Amino acid sequence: MFRFQSLDDDCTLEEEDDGLIEEEDEIDQFNDDTFGAGAIDDDWQEEHKRLAELDERDGLGAGRGLGGGDSSPGPASAAGRLPLLGFSSGPPGQDADERSGGGDLAESLARFILDADPAIAGVGAAERQPASIPPKHQLPPGPPASGLPASSVLSYQQQQHLLRRGAAPMGQMNSHSIWDNSMGFGPVSVTPGLVTHMEDSPLMSIIKEVGLPKRPPQGRSDEGHDLSERAPPPRSSSPVIGSPPVRAVPIGTPPKHLLSLNHQHHPTAVHVRAPVQHRFPAPFPERLSPNTLLNLANSPLCRGPFPPRVGPVLSQLQRAQLLNSQVAGFPRGGPGPPLLAGGGFRPFFGGPPPPHGHRMGPLPPHGPPNHTPPIRHNTTHLHPQHRRMLTQRMQSRGGDRVRTGLDRRSRDPYSNLMSQKEKEWVTKIQMMQLQSTDPYLDDYYYQNYYEKMEKRQEKERDSSSRKEHTTKLITPQVAKVEHTYRPVQFAGSLGKLTVSSVNNPRKMIDAVVTTRSDDEEKREKQVWNKRRQVLYTVEKMYSLLLEVQDFEKRFVQTPEEDRDALMEQHKSNTEQLSNSRMDESWGLRVSDEQCVMIMSVRKGKRLVARLLPFLPAAQAAAVVMVIARNLPALAKKDKQDQALCCLVEPVSAVIQSLSSSALTDLLQELQGGEGQLAAALQNKFGVTLLFLILSEGERMQSSDPNCQLMDDNRWTELVFSVTRELLGVPSSSLAPPLFTPPNLLSLFSRYVDRQRLELLQDKLQISASSR
Amino acid sequence: MNYVPGTASLIDDIDKKHLVLLRDGRTLIGYLRSIDQFANLVFHQTVERIHVGKKFGDIPRGIFIVRGENVVLLGEMDVDKPCDTILQQVSIEEILEEQRLQQQAKQETEKVKMQVLKDRGLSIPKADNLDEY
Numbered sequence: 001m002f003r004f005q006s007l008d009d010d011c012t013l014e015e016e017d018d019g020l021i022e023e024e025d026e027i028d029q030f031n032d033d034t035f036g037a038g039a040i041d042d043d044w045q046e047e048h049k050r051l052a053e054l055d056e057r058d059g060l061g062a063g064r065g066l067g068g069g070d071s072s073p074g075p076a077s078a079a080g081r082l083p084l085l086g087f088s089s090g091p092p093g094q095d096a097d098e099r100s101g102g103g104d105l106a107e108s109l110a111r112f113i114l115d116a117d118p119a120i121a122g123v124g125a126a127e128r129q130p131a132s133i134p135p136k137h138q139l140p141p142g143p144p145a146s147g148l149p150a151s152s153v154l155s156y157q158q159q160q161h162l163l164r165r166g167a168a169p170m171g172q173m174n175s176h177s178i179w180d181n182s183m184g185f186g187p188v189s190v191t192p193g194l195v196t197h198m199e200d201s202p203l204m205s206i207i208k209e210v211g212l213p214k215r216p217p218q219g220r221s222d223e224g225h226d227l228s229e230r231a232p233p234p235r236s237s238s239p240v241i242g243s244p245p246v247r248a249v250p251i252g253t254p255p256k257h258l259l260s261l262n263h264q265h266h267p268t269a270v271h272v273r274a275p276v277q278h279r280f281p282a283p284f285p286e287r288l289s290p291n292t293l294l295n296l297a298n299s300p301l302c303r304g305p306f307p308p309r310v311g312p313v314l315s316q317l318q319r320a321q322l323l324n325s326q327v328a329g330f331p332r333g334g335p336g337p338p339l340l341a342g343g344g345f346r347p348f349f350g351g352p353p354p355p356h357g358h359r360m361g362p363l364p365p366h367g368p369p370n371h372t373p374p375i376r377h378n379t380t381h382l383h384p385q386h387r388r389m390l391t392q393r394m395q396s397r398g399g400d401r402v403r404t405g406l407d408r409r410s411r412d413p414y415s416n417l418m419s420q421k422e423k424e425w426v427t428k429i430q431m432m433q434l435q436s437t438d439p440y441l442d443d444y445y446y447q448n449y450y451e452k453m454e455k456r457q458e459k460e461r462d463s464s465s466r467k468e469h470t471t472k473l474i475t476p477q478v479a480k481v482e483h484t485y486r487p488v489q490f491a492g493s494l495g496k497l498t499v500s501s502v503n504n505p506r507k508m509i510d511a512v513v514t515t516r517s518d519d520e521e522k523r524e525k526q527v528w529n530k531r532r533q534v535l536y537t538v539e540k541m542y543s544l545l546l547e548v549q550d551f552e553k554r555f556v557q558t559p560e561e562d563r564d565a566l567m568e569q570h571k572s573n574t575e576q577l578s579n580s581r582m583d584e585s586w587g588l589r590v591s592d593e594q595c596v597m598i599m600s601v602r603k604g605k606r607l608v609a610r611l612l613p614f615l616p617a618a619q620a621a622a623v624v625m626v627i628a629r630n631l632p633a634l635a636k637k638d639k640q641d642q643a644l645c646c647l648v649e650p651v652s653a654v655i656q657s658l659s660s661s662a663l664t665d666l667l668q669e670l671q672g673g674e675g676q677l678a679a680a681l682q683n684k685f686g687v688t689l690l691f692l693i694l695s696e697g698e699r700m701q702s703s704d705p706n707c708q709l710m711d712d713n714r715w716t717e718l719v720f721s722v723t724r725e726l727l728g729v730p731s732s733s734l735a736p737p738l739f740t741p742p743n744l745l746s747l748f749s750r751y752v753d754r755q756r757l758e759l760l761q762d763k764l765q766i767s768a769s770s771r
Numbered sequence: 772m773n774y775v776p777g778t779a780s781l782i783d784d785i786d787k788k789h790l791v792l793l794r795d796g797r798t799l800i801g802y803l804r805s806i807d808q809f810a811n812l813v814f815h816q817t818v819e820r821i822h823v824g825k826k827f828g829d830i831p832r833g834i835f836i837v838r839g840e841n842v843v844l845l846g847e848m849d850v851d852k853p854c855d856t857i858l859q860q861v862s863i864e865e866i867l868e869e870q871r872l873q874q875q876a877k878q879e880t881e882k883v884k885m886q887v888l889k890d891r892g893l894s895i896p897k898a899d900n901l902d903e904y
């Protein structure tokens with residue numbers, strides 16, 4: 001973590017020191033190593049010079065010796081050079097490389113590229129093997145002469161061959177390489193073949209080239225240091241504000257191995273620490289992992305990949321012993337080399353259970369660690385039925401597994417590579433996925449299945465105690481925690497923080513959420529719903545209407561047979577239409593409302609206009625009544641659309657078909673409330689309607705002498721009031737009608753005196769000439 | 772034993788010999804050493820087994836890490852059961868040769884088919900991105 005002092009000086013976050021931020025003050029690792037306690041300030045140049053001199057001395061010989069590449073110098077000298085080459089640092093190796101010439105490099109490179117698959121390459125190589133036995137040792141040295149791009153050309157077969165020959169030059173190895181090694185490496189109880197294999201491994205070459213990652217300087221105590229414990233360098237995140245605490249290990253790494261006593265000499269990779277020898281005196285070959293040993297010894301190809309018998313044969317204890325023997329020191333003539341000599345494996349393992357028999361004691365617990373104590377699993381998340389079934393199943397199976405598990409696991413040295421903690425970690429993750437806030441949503445079928453089973457069982461065991469089976473499942477409900485992110489804010493500060501990390505991205509927009517109260521929302525919703533309803537109705541009716549209108553056309557076109565069907569359809573359509581207008585049988589008020597609503601929609605007006613001709617007379621009259629009654633409201637709503645006028649024609653048609661009493665009623669409706677007429681007059685349609693009515697009345701009167709229009713005084717009165725109104729209304733507010741029926745003049749002349757008639761005339765511009 | 776009874780978990784399969792079929796058609800056999808939450812698998816002493824007709828060949832591969840999404844199926848193998856009752860194991864070269872011949876034959880039939888289709892004016896595009904083998 002960063003020390004705040006080490007941040008930029010112009011970082012103006014002074015408030016943090018007041019304790020608003022609560023992360024720990026960890027030491028910056030990089031800083032520390034460069035300038036702090038971790039830094040070693042010895043002179044690297046001196047060091048390099050020293051080492052270079054050292055290597056040159058040996059390297060020269062090696063370079064010359066291996067200059068021929070695949071040609072064979074004496075095996076001893078070659079062997080003698082091998083470990084040196086292997087342990088030499090990068091640059092000297094390169095020097096040797098250059099010295100031996102580019103040709104070898106190219107060759108080995110070519111081989112490396114071509115033989116991409118070491119296993120298959122080995123197949124081809126194996127055929128070449130028997131031919132060249134003396135250069136056996138040179139074949140491996142060939143690549144390492146070029147050092148760096150060495151590929152593990154050795155296949156398992158080759159390794160096996162090497163191993164078989166391992167015993168022979170062993171003595172030479174021991175005498176030459178190890179003790180002569182001025183590097184002071186510890187005893188190598190390993191064949192040269194193995195060593196060269198070490199060198200060949202790509203890992204090794206990479207290590208040589210790149211150098212190992214830095215190790216904390218802990219000397220020998222870190223032998224058992226687990227690689228997985230090493231933390232990656234601390235994330236260079238932005239300052240801590242709002243950031244999650246920087247984890248030493250990234251999220252998602254499995255838990256560390258907790259090393260037990262047995263795993264002291266943990267099977268780590270082979271390390272080469274040549275250049276910085278003085279710091280890490282850890283000897284090279286003693287860290288041989290049993291992996292590599294066993295790879296060679298138990299090469300799958302030598303007896304088939306998975307022999308039906310037991311697996312690789314070293315037990316854990318034996319493996320530990322093996323390593324012990326390596327560490328402790330070379331001169332153990334007995335158990336050391338024979339362990340590894342080619343043929344030595346089988347007799348060793350075939351043989352002595354007795355010497356180790358007594359040591360098998362600690363083993364059985366390794367074998368079936370899961371069996372012996374009955375494990376109480378956490379089954380709370382399961383359905384009780386499920387749980388019961390599982391326990392039954394487990395009990396029945398508990399017995400058979402014991403023996404076989406013991407056998408197998410005791411002989412597999414690689415077992416338990418995944419530690420208990422890691423298993424638990426994976427299990428924990430899997431369990432977390434099972435937690436659910438809504439089990440019915442997440443695992444519907446599981447829940448239902450067990451419910452059904454329970455019910456079924458209940459039915460079956462009717463007689464027995466019910467209480468036992470009606471256990472309810474209580475799944476652990478995880479509370480739905482709202483993880484709303486609130487950006488870090490400082491009280492009393494102007495503006496917002498500009499630092500951002502993965503957890504607090506910059507808030508770009510300051511959007512304010514307006515919450516409306518429930519009532520308002522409800523009302524709004526209602527309004528919207530109604531409107532939607534109306535629109536929907538309009539649409540439906542329109543489509544019906546269109547069908548009806550098209551009926552004529554279709555009728556003509558279809559042949560005789562279908563005409564009946566079409567008639568039927570037509571009838572039903574029209575019925576529907578009319579029904580939809582009068583769906584409330586009680587009171588016209590309701591349909592009134594509906595009408596009005598429909599009419600308030602532009603399309604609705606057109607709909608009505610088109611619909612009127614198709615409606616039966618009574619309904620049409622009713623509609624017109626409604627229009628008249630609600631004219632002011634409609635007029636107001638129509639201000640924008642101006643679509644009322646489309647109604648004129650159909651309405652006039654209706655009016656002309658009206659009876660006198662109906663007409664009177666209509667006029668009355670029009671006059672309805674106070675000021676209604678005035679308002680109606682302001683609207684074009686209203687005026688037109690009025691004129692229509694009046695003209696119709698006049699026509700009735702004039703045409704049919706004994707019409708009932710004059711029977712009651714209503715008509716007369718109404719006309720009087722109309723006249724009054726017309727006279728009273730200022731001309732400016734009088735809307736010009738769509739057309740002026742010609743007989744209005746005669747109408748008015750009947751009722752009003754001349755003076756007024758003239759006034760009216762002027763106002764309404766009814767001229768005698770406009771006929 | 773399963774840590775979480777009632778669930779499916781690979782924990783029980785650790786350190787056992789498994790056969791896994793990958794999406795690209797490879798068959799791997801190995802000891803399952805480690806898993807993680809994505810069902811990425813770590814195989815030890817892996818052997819790739821190539822089947823051609825009744826013959827098969829094993830290529831030792833060492834340690835494999837298989838990304839979980841590429842697994843088609845995974846099953847435990849019975850170590851005691853012999854695996855070559857009907858099948859006949861051959862050497863690697865032979866099986867590779869057989870495989871090559873098989874691929875060749877397949878390609879040829881494919882070519883003929885395409886040609887026939889082309890003659891009739893049809894073309895079925897090759898699905899290149901699918902997992903097929």
